Amino acid sequence: MTTTARPPVTAPAKNRNILSRGLEALLTQRIVLLAVLIVVVLVVMLSLDVGGFLSGSYNADYLASSLISAVPLVLLGLAQLLVIVSGRGGIDLSVGSIVSLTGVVFGLAYGVWNLGFPASLLIAVVTGIACGAVNGVLVAYVGFPPLIATLATYYAFRSIALVVSDQKPINSQEIQDFYSAAQSIELPLIGGSLPLIPLGIFTFLIPSVIVVWLVLNKTTFGRRLYALGTNDVAAAWSGIDVRANRMAVYAISGALAGLVAVVTVAQFASARPDAGTSGSGMALPAITIAVLGGVAITGGIGRVSGIVLATLLIVWLNAGILLALPGNDGTQFQLLALGLVLIFASLLNGLTKRKYGGI
């Protein structure tokens, strides 16, 4: 007879079979779920391709070239991640308008005033930051609910972009030549064996992802954001300058929107004053990506990897839908897919919260 104490209460987890543990991981770890869903999409699409149901080939080249649409999605998804994580109902509806306005400013700087690329890029980012700072002041210092502040600035920036540009896109020769920034390239050294990858992935997407990941996980500012989003009264009592930090988040969101504006100008070879606001705009897909990526709308929870995987899922799903249903049908069914995925993801968030507690 031994006198050792009984194992701690957490032990039952060990006895559970692999199936129920797998299910828990699938439901509670958004990353796992997204990875599984990406594999499912790829397998389904590839088997449709083999079966000859697609109008084009769903191969590595196609997947790589479709990544060009991932660049704005990831950048704006990261912007929403930062803003939503900062809590107090954080959300940024104005990103699409900031993209439009900054795109026009960049178009003027690069295509009309001929300031050169580095200066124009700087001007674009600074414009984005200025727009975001307006949101930040309204939300953090005046106390506007973020939904209202960014709804108001959505209207205002959209209007300014259209009025400043006289509703005409800027497509001077410089801007048209800038299209080369959106082309696909072959990687040096190992590139021969890989498909061509859009340049924007290396110039904008990967650097932004790394920087935002570092900021969120390795800096005091990033950890403060999570504290702020979890409980901003407690954060204030622990000595965090809640207002300054929250304001900074909206400014960063504006900066990311400024980068997206540059990418969009390159992609369309034209600075369109409605680039970010035409149709249902750019904010809605970005918020969808954030929610799908496991960002809790109540703040304090969210990861960079979730944003990246959610974007890959949406982009590759959309690319597959376009091949399966060419033309108008394809774009319409993309709406259906986006809506269903969003509702499914948010219902799942609710379910896991009740079943396991937390996401």
Place this chain on the structure above:
Amino acid sequence: MTTETTTVRPTARRILPPPVTGQEFVLTGVIVALWVLLGVFTPAFLTPGSIQPLLVSVAPIALIGVGMTFIIITAGIDVSVGGAIMLCAVITAKMMVTANLPLPLAVGLSIAAGLLLGLVNGVLIAYGRVHAIIITFGTANLFQFFALRVFGSETVNGIPGTLDVFGRGEAGRTLGVPHSFAIMIVIAAIAWWYLRHTTGGRHLFAIGGNANAARLAGIRVQPRVMVAYAVTGALVGLAACFFIAAGTSTLDQAVGSGRELAVIAAVVIGGTSILGGRGSVIGTVLGAILVQTVTSGVTQLGWPSQLATLFVGVFIIIAVGTDLLRQRVRAQP
């Protein structure tokens, strides 16, 4: 079990807010000032030929705004109304073209379709326990998808004039008052009374103030919330008829696009708190009038029409900003 009390108690006035709030007086003042200014600078503004179309354009926004006020009072939001307008309008228009529906059937069909869409939102939000903005972003996509499928990549042409009683033309007015505007006023009045003087209405405020406390106080939160979305859906259905009537005999795919933000802007300018628990239908109607006055005023002054949205944005900031300021002053002892 109502919250009404006798006038003897000194606290009686505190239990019900005043019938018309300060924000609404200010809004009325701003609208009157705008109308006078516009009348001075463009003499054509203060004529029936200009005011009547303005009131016709206010009607659908204010009508949906009434429902949206209910929703926002419960601390929810519905960004799918744009998609819902599109779906209701295209179904009704298609049925009118193919079956030449009489007026009551066309309106009934549109309202029934809207009610169904509102119920989808309501059930998902109330019983799925998911944040309203996320779910309605999702259903907005779904509604748009179904609407585009019904459109079938082309406009609906040759819509019969059955709905002209809600339109801008002579058929749409009695004694100079547009029918759509009159209907909106009647519904807004009923909603105002419901919110202020019935148990159900006060429950909505309680839910928005603190849903958990409301539940512990015995309010059945989930059905109430669901009904708020369903009512909004039905009003969207009716407003869709107004949108069909506002056009000529064709309906294009841009119908309803961006309207959700115009409606939310009207509600917010009207003094309803996006955080829930506070708001009024009168404010919403005034907000809708203000937004449409600015839109029509900018065009009549000959300014670029895109400037209108800048003014709407500025008005949102001013309206909510003064409200925040007033609360801060009131909070200080």
